[in-house]
Amino acid sequence: MVRRPGAQRIVSEVFPAPAVLGTELIGVPEGAEVRLELSLESVQEGIWVSGTVSGTAIGECGRCLDEVRLEVAAPVQGLFEYSDSRTAVEDEDSEDVFQFDGEHLELEGVVRDAVVTSLPFTPLCGPDCPGLCDQCGARLADDPDHTHEVLDPRWAALQSLTDEKES
Ligand SMILES: [Zn+2]
Ligand SMILES: [Zn+2]
Structure with a gap:
């Protein structure tokens, strides 16, 4: 030019x-x-x-x-x-x-x-994306009611005592 x-x-x-x-x-x-x-x-x-x-x-x-x-x-x-x-x-x-x-x-x-x-600083697939399960990595969008039974290790110890008694 x-x-x-x-x-x-x-x-x-x-x-x-x-x-x-x-x-x-x-x-x-x-x-x-x-x-x-x-x-x-x-x-x-x-x-x-x-x-x-x-x-x-x-x-x-x-x-x-x-x-x-x-x-x-x-x-x-x-x-x-x-x-x-x-x-x-x-x-x-x-x-x-x-x-x-x-x-x-x-x-x-x-x-x-x-x-x-x-561009967005953090791209998201949708504004409400629930992300991944922090226990197993599953997509929470696919399985919103997804839960894990998390046993406290102390309770787990009691549980095994009970099991022993019963057997
Ligand atoms: Zn997403
Ligand atoms: Zn999970």
Whole structure:
């Protein structure tokens, strides 16, 4: 893109994720479809990118370990600054500012940030997921009345005494 403030370009494309977009728990898997709907606007300092990234994130329920699929549609926003731009130093700490060599926009970083920010910290298969039984690991959603008779070891000792008497 040329340095002509005001010029705008619309990007609308689908591409395979170059790497996992997400966290350790949930993310859009590598190779899965990612859709970008972006507007690239030429501004004084560089290129202002805004729009949406969408895709399907796959992860594991934090309670029952079932697969969780989540449709992601995350807002993307960032400024790609010409590396010789004067404001580069001032904005150094800003999260949404990226370097731009004037030729190639490295969108992966801004897209990844957008997706990660929109993902839940702890993915759940459902808001009421009861999780797993802490005794045997069974899924409580399948068997809500699931219980175990937990014998206190002291009672167990008495029990064996009684058994002896009876025999
Ligand atoms: Zn679950
Ligand atoms: Zn159990």
